[in-house]
Amino acid sequence: MPPVFAAPSPDACPVHVIASDTFDSWLSSQPQRVQAWATAQGFTGACGQAVAVPAADGTFEMALAGYGNDAARTRRRFVLAEAAAKLPAGTYRIASGLPQEAAVTESLGWLLTGYRFDRYKENAAQAAALVAPDGLDAGAVESLAAAECLTRDLINTPASDMGPAELQAAAAALAEEFGAETSIILGEDLLAQNFPLIHTVGRASDRAPRLIDLRWGSAGPRLTLVGKGVCFDTGGLNLKPGNSMALMKKDMGGAANVLGLARMIMAAGLKLQLRVLIPAVENAVSGPAFRPGDVLTSRKGLTVEVNNTDAEGRLVLADALMLAAEEEPDLLISMATLTGAARVAVGPDLSPFYTDRDTDAAALSASAAHTADPVWRMPFYAPYETMIEPGIADLDNAPSGGFAGSITAALFLRRFAGDARYMHFDIYGWTPSAAPGRPKGGALQGARALFAALPGLLEL
Incomplete structure (x- = not known):
């Protein structure tokens, strides 16, 4: 279950968030016993420090x-998370x-900090629970956390339990939760409905390829x-070496x-x-x-020379992007x-x-800055463009030379x-x-920045 805020309680331990440049003045206003305890614990207000001050009855005062x-905070995404992870289990309020x-x-x-991927291992560790700060839209923040945890869980699940059918x-489960609809084009039907690149990339597996289509x-x-949605990538016949395959x-x-991102949008009820x-x-x-060397024909009719079967992601995306473009959406985003x-x-x-639009780039960069979800244009x-144009086909899926690999892939998709x-x-x-609020493993990236920018991008 994704972490949620604790219910308000008179027993919740108060947390004082203290900047290093205000620590001395704050400390001087406290009783002598609090001053002595904080000093003995070496607390200075530095980023990530945490101290629980005991009361006479053994609880925490x-x-x-x-x-x-300011300088230290620019080097962190979630400052308070570092301190929260060090506090004893219990309920806290700001x-x-x-x-x-x-x-x-x-x-x-x-x-x-309360996220745990415990599908395969019982995890008894308890996180410090937080009562939602006054004035905060607790439901909206919990929705962001739930979306992040959904993404992490999906990525962290090994391919043995997260193949095309499981994805x-x-x-489908997400659609059911929010009243959306899903449809599937499966296996040989991909060829019948003109998704040849998706079919080609997935046909060697006994787990049938498919195109998942959710609408809300x-x-x-x-x-x-x-x-x-490449649920595992061996690299195909251009087989990846073991150390490159480990995270596939x-x-x-x-x-x-x-x-x-879809979960955030549906939970917020955005009018789109x-x-x-x-x-x-x-x-x-x-x-x-x-x-390698095959020439494939895409849904769009453009032919693609395969110079590396390990550059398969752009192939499956190409057919899906073409389908999306046929409907002329107001905004099309691939991840x-x-x-x-x-x-x-x-x-x-x-x-x-x-993006080709400077205004869209500026809007996204601005939202990223205040959502702790960094992006870079x-x-x-x-x-x-000439680098993705081979001699015998319209496009090359893996230009030789290795230069500008991310740019040429993006140009291919465009x-x-x-x-x-x-x-x-x-x-x-x-x-x-591992970093504060971000354990080692699957990560949501760019989605919160996009979610924050969408009202402006789409004039909602």
Whole structure:
């Protein structure tokens, strides 16, 4: 279950959030015993510090949470989460010191310290529970936490239990929760209904490829989300080495992220028409596997020369994007764990995104800054179009040379988005080292920033 706020209680321990530059004045206003305890514990108000101050009866009279200074906070996403993780189990309430403008982000970070992926291992660890701060829309923050936990759970689940059918079931469960509708195009029907690239990538697996189609809402602007759902990627016949294959259960991270974003949208009741398309496949190796050198024909009619079967994500996305474009949505967004080049460029935390519209980029960057969901704009650099144009087909799925890998992948996808207003996210979908509010494992990236920006982007 996703973490939620604790019920208000007179027994909740008050938490004083204290910045390092206000600590001395705060401490001087406290009784001598509180001063002595805080000093003995080495508390200075530095980011992430936490001290529980005991009362005479053995309970806690108060807790202190370090909030650091401006410079220190810029190096963290969830400042309060670091302190929350160090507090003893119990129920807490914010008594003072938390800036109102930071309440949503810091409360979300506190909730996310309670996330546990315990499907395969009993986890008895208890997190410090938080009463929702005064004036906070608790339901809205809990909804953000639930979306993040949904995405994390989907990515963290190993491919043995998260294949195309299980991803379909997860989408169906989400649809049922919010009164949405889903439909599926499965296996050989993909060929009959002209989704040849999705079928080709998934045909070598005994877990049938499929296109998942979720719809919600009947009025307002049309938003379509497309998420890469490669439930495991061996690399195909261009087989990945073992160390590169180890995390390939997360290659459906784009699908997990669009489902997380869809959950936020539906829970908030945004006045729009939402469509979510997920090409769900397993890129396996067997006799029917597609081969390097093959030339494939896409739904759009463009031919693609396969120079690397490990560049399969853009293939399945191409057919789904073409379907999305045929409906002429007001905004079309794709999310995918697409290229290692993006990780080399910006590392695991930032979400590179592409758009032709400067106003959309500015709106997204602004929302990212206040949602602790960092993004970075990358260019649809037109002179690189020639790099994805091979000699014997319209497009090349894996240009040689290795330069600009994320950009050329984005340019490839843009060929299938038609005239739609299009944004593409080349995410990592994984936190490689634990951080406050973000345990090692599956990660939601870019979705909260998008959710915050959508009212402005779509004039809701």
